[in-house]
Amino acid sequence: MENVDNLEKDICIQLKDATVRFNMAGEKVDNLKEYFVKLIKRELHFKEFLALKNVNLTIRQGEAWALIGNNGAGKSTMLRLICRILAPYKGTVSVxxxxxxxxxxxxxxxxxxxxxExxxxxxxxxxxxxxxxxxxxxxxVDFAELHKFLELPIKNYSSGMRARLGFAIATVRKPDILIVDEVLAVGDAAFQAKCHKRIRELLNQGTTLLFVSHNKKMVLDLCDHAAWLDHGEIKFTGTPAEAYEAYESIIK
Amino acid sequence: MKKLFQKIMGWIRTLFRYKDLLILLVQRDIKLKYRRSFLGYLWSILNPLLSMLVMAIVFTRVFSRNIENYPVYLICGNILFSYMRESSTQALSSVIDNASLLKKTYVPKYIFTLSKITSSFVSFVLSMSALVIVMIATGVPFRWSNLLIIVPICELYVFAVGLGLFLGAVTVFFRDMKNLWSVVTLAWMYLTPIFYSLESFYDENSLNMPLASIIIRRFNPMYMYIQQFRAMILHYTPAWEVPTEILVLRGALVSVIMLLVGIITFNSTKDKFILYI
Structure with a gap:
């Protein structure tokens, strides 16, 4: 899956014809009896569902990309593909x-x-x-501001506290690529501002950002590129302002 | 060939990179296993000891006539078989139990399976103290050659890793495995000479080896590990058992085959896990 050597020097993410397929069986067949019954009745066909269709995208080092689009357009799928959580059904993903x-x-x-712990x-x-x-x-601990609660089991934490801790751990080391999927929404305003500042710091140090958010203000502020995804296809790439213009003209 | 070599080197490198995670997961399992119990880690020793006692009381009249040092005989078979059962049962659900995590972040998926097998291995090693206690109580002499048990233990661990990887992968696609496996291990337990010995198959009047005995000797990996282990503890191999040297070789062969089956199954299906968990 990763033929990193073929990448040009300043490219850090490259999707070539990447397609992700999910099996949308009418019901999930996950036990033997059902499997054999369906096999014999020849009902074992899956409805194919392509979450991403032949996506091509090249991201260079230090760029900050926003992915915009409706719910279910494939934004998170694309992030998961890049994180290696999902494997492409067709095409290649190099990171x-x-x-x-x-x-x-x-x-x-x-x-x-x-x-x-x-x-x-x-x-x-x-x-x-x-x-x-x-x-x-x-x-x-300083970033998450949780000095008093270190001995407490996480189950007693609020979701905001948990998010703070998670963000602090994920960004303590400068990553080459930072992937943010709508995770900042749970925190309060102060936390959001803090995260915003930290992401900006990382960007200034040369981290590449992939950002999914429905917060337009934040996207326009952080990102210098944007891709608009619709039904698993990239409809538009360009600057965030242009992408929003194209995207919003369809909604209205 | 060169490609395969590179692939294997790649695996070793990732395993090395995630070794701290593996250690932490093992520590977590052990820590959480006995959290809030009064006797804590002592249970790792008490459990095999008590179940040996129960079995000894129940079976002494039926099976022990021709078995030398029945308590040690029992506990050897018991702790080895329990390890196999516990590690395989836990490995079986290791992938599906971590579904939420695997959907959200990239970790080599086998880490969870390996950590479960390894944490039960740690309690297995702890439970050896129960064996030592029984050996002292029944007056079995300790010799340096006892240390050879490291051989069957390593073989068993490799076997358990292979079996665990296989079960972990299969269970993602067929959840029935969870229920099926408890029946399989039950049958397997009765097919393994834990509380009886192979001698009980023999008919006094005929010299032929009965079929059941042949099957167990040839095809039951647990027999290979348990009998090796017993021979090394008791320094004694009755005539009806397979000689230990042969068992060492057979056991090694079986564990390597199982490991390969496990790795190949897991590796060829792991990219599809995410679609089913």
Whole structure:
């Protein structure tokens, strides 16, 4: 899937004819009896559903891309494809560099463990070494402002606190590629502003950003490129302002 | 060939990169297993000890006539078989239990399976103290050659990893496996000489080896590991058992085959997991 060597030097993400297919079986067949019954009755056909259709996109280092479009247009699917959570059904996806995926903040928190234990768990899920987390532990706690609650199991945390902690862990190391999928909406205004500032800092240091948000103001402020997705196809690429213009002209 | 080599090197590199995660997951499992229980880790020792006692009381009259040191015989078979059952049962649901995480972030999927197999391995090693206690109580002498048990233990671990990967992958597509597997392990337990010995198959009047005994000797991997282990603990191999050297080789072969089956199954289906979890 990753033939990174073929990439030009300054390209960090390249999708070529990428297609993602989901099986939309009438009902999910996930047990043997049903499987055989359907196999014998020859009912085992799946309705194909293409979440992304032949998408081509090249993203260069340091660019900040916004993906815009309606719900179900394939924005999250595309992010998942780039994060390697999904494999393409057809086409290729090449990615160079480390990714900080923020598809959901604090994915992988274990509710029964304390915040401290979860920082280590979540950090290693992101591919940090234990040593790295130890060295940057204070930084994470400072950013999340959770000094008093470190001994508390995560299940007693509010969703905002959890998001703060998740964001702090994901951005403590400067990633080559930062992927943000509508995760900042849960936090309060102060937290959003803080995250905004942190993302800007990372951008200034040369991180590539992929951003999905329905917050137009934030998109226009952070991003310099945008792609408009509709029903799994890229309809338009250009500057965010142009993309919004094209997108909004259809809605109205 | 070169491509395969590169692929394997790639795997080793990712495994190395995520080794801290693996260690943490194992620690978490062990920590959470006994959290809030009074005796905590002691249960890893008490459990096999108590179940050995129960079995010894129940079966002594029926099976033990010709088995030397029945308590040690029992507990050897028991802890090894329990490890296989526990690790495979946990590995089976390791992928589907982490569905929400696998949908949201990229982690090598086998990490969860491997961590479950490894954390049960840790409690298995702890449960060896139960064996030591029984050995002291029944007066089995300790010798340096006891340490050879490391061989069947390694074979069993490799076997468990292969089996776990296979089950973890299959269960994603067929959830029935969860229920089926408990029946399979039950049948497997009765087909393994844990509380009886192969001798009980023999008819006093005929010299032929009964079919059941042949099947178990040839095709039951758990027999291979358990019998090796017992022979190394008790320094004694009755005439009806397969010689230990042969079991060491057969056991190694079976565990490598199982590992390959597991890796190939898991690897060829892992990209589709996300569509089914």
């Amino acid at each position: 160079r560099g480390t990714i900080a995926p923020m598809i959901e903040l604090g994915a992988g928190f274990d509710p029964n463990l304390t915040a401290e 979860n920082i280590y768990l979540n950090g290693t899920i992101l591919g940090y070494s234990r040593k790295f987390i130890q060295d940057h532990f204070q930084e994470i």
